[in-house]
Amino acid sequence: MVRKKKLQEYEERIKEAVGVLGLVSEDTTTPRNIRRAAKQSIDALQMTRNTPAVRASSAISILDDILQDPNMPPYTRVKLWNVMSLLEAIKD
Numbered sequence: 344m345v346r347k348k349k350l351q352e353y354e355e356r357i358k359e360a361v362g363v364l365g366l367v368s369e370d371t372t373t374p375r376n377i378r379r380a381a382k383q384s385i386d387a388l389q390m391t392r393n394t395p396a397v398r399a400s401s402a403i404s405i406l407d408d409i410l411q412d413p414n415m416p417p418y419t420r421v422k423l424w425n426v427m428s429l430l431e432a433i434k435d
């Protein structure tokens with residue numbers, strides 16, 4: 344029972360992260376490479392054949408690389424940090 348509740352919570356977190364990443368990927372004021380990384384993160388999060396933790400860590404890895412980009416607007420960086428903190432709570 345607890346396991347099912349956890350999975351449901353993780354799916355909610357993933358859904359929220361995908362929503363924010365979707366906004367970033369469609370924001371034309373954000374550099375193209377950052378929008379592309381946001382799209383790749385969404386793809387990683389939507390691979391349902393993987394466990395929620397694997398999907399989250401794949402997305403975190405993609406975002407971690409792009410967060411070093413000096414061209415990233417500060418408001419986008421904050422959004423991506425928020426997404427990462429959502430995803431970091433997902434464990435197997």
